[in-house]
Amino acid sequence: MADVIDIVIVASAFGMDAVRAQGHLKCAEACRRAGAAGFEVRRELFADEADAAPQHLRALGGAIADLGLWSVFSTPAALYTADGRLDAAALRLSLVEASALGARFVKLQLGGFVHDAAGAAIAGQMQGSNVRLVVENGQLAEGGSLAQFVGLFGALAREEHAHVLGMTFDIGNWAWRDVAPLDAAAQLAPHVEYIHCKTTVGEGARRFPAAPAADDARFIAVLDRLPRDVPRGIEFPFDASRVEADATHYVKWLAAV
Template sequence: MVEQVNFGNLIKNARTRAKVPVVIVASAFGAESIRRDGHAAWVEVAAKAGAAGFEVRRELFSNKTQSQPASLYELGQRIRAGGMWPVYSTPAMLFDDTGALDECAMEQTLDEAAALGARIVKFQLGGSESTGTATDSVTLDRLIAGVRNSKAQVVVENGQLKAGGTIDAFSALFEALETRAHTLAMTFDTGNWQWAQQDPLEAARRLAKYVGYVHCKAVEGEDGRCFATAPAIDDSYFTALLAYLPAHVPRGIEFPFDQASLASDAARYVKQLASA
């Protein structure tokens, strides 16, 4: 049974926190805009909004050259010139649909993140819906060795499907890693749990200690017809959810800005999330 939540105490605690770094996820400006104009076209807008970081989305590259080392390096330089640091997000699964570690996907993604000069590199967890991910000693050794030399913080995100989107799958993996020295962390997406029919507050209680990055969004709709939206400034549920999570880790804006007021929306939400 899920325990009762004292929203008042959680919100009070959240308001005592120091400001945290906020990342603007490129898709917040509109997926089609990024595909059409490229990520670099939106770096200045993100910088002027006060973002600490800018998240590059691999699935929004419009051609293969954009994922090549030279192009990634140039984009990373552009982001740093704006006073921000790059985050690299990929739809690649760390584990394949049988639950086995996908070492090829891991190596390719880490090479691309290195070319970008990313501070954080984000995978989807993946794995099997029924059995989750492999947690045997050999797999864990390979996983730890694979991410050990990455200069970027490697994180795995809860997705919108049951495969790679359940609380138990993340709990099983990170509990298996607890007795080993490793650098893997979790991206906690506040909205994706609802797509996978999981309780976000239960997820936060069980997984908070593993979280290294938070993707922020609210969700509207139901029965598989959900869509991401901005959390309301007085959304006590969202504030309570953030209060469970580490106060110092970066928060990414992953909800769409109003296309009629992109710059002002970006600045407003950066400020709001930095002190939420």
């Protein structure tokens, strides 16, 4: 029997302006029509800060669940401050918001992690929560370094909190740090619980996320190196002239590749 892989569509794939104008729920409805299993809500795409209020998140989460989708709550907040300390307040707020949404995962940026993972403090914040914490490799030097992620999971293991959090492995974001995704996958695969799928076009400041080509052997090699039983998120932009057809096509393709 073939593996069943959950495919998530990230709200930004529908276009940032469209999400802000139409709201997340419209995008979630399109996500369901495309055949996806999950939908990633992006806090930075809320049209108004009031959208992050618990009652609004509960209503959105209930409507997403009624569509038969599970959700991810993504926030631009970072787990560690610029000087390397755990940002307990940011983690606490993110957990409150993700819990109100009813999310399966809460995804934060790594931030300025240096060497002290503060695993016990993270575990204390997570106590009683049904949301799984994952940190994502970002595009900036702070929070996007391969050495930081290797160091983080090494530090957590030494602190006997190896499983307090997992990783969102963004295949495309490594390009901004000039890291080969396959090299990163070889070192981080045991910690990966969610995959953001995209490639990039352009160079430097003119680099943009893009859909993988069907014959992109390097992209497929990275997927093959990562766990096959974790959700895969579509984070590249759909063609604005055929959004729903694109969404349906890539949900099917990414589940099968």
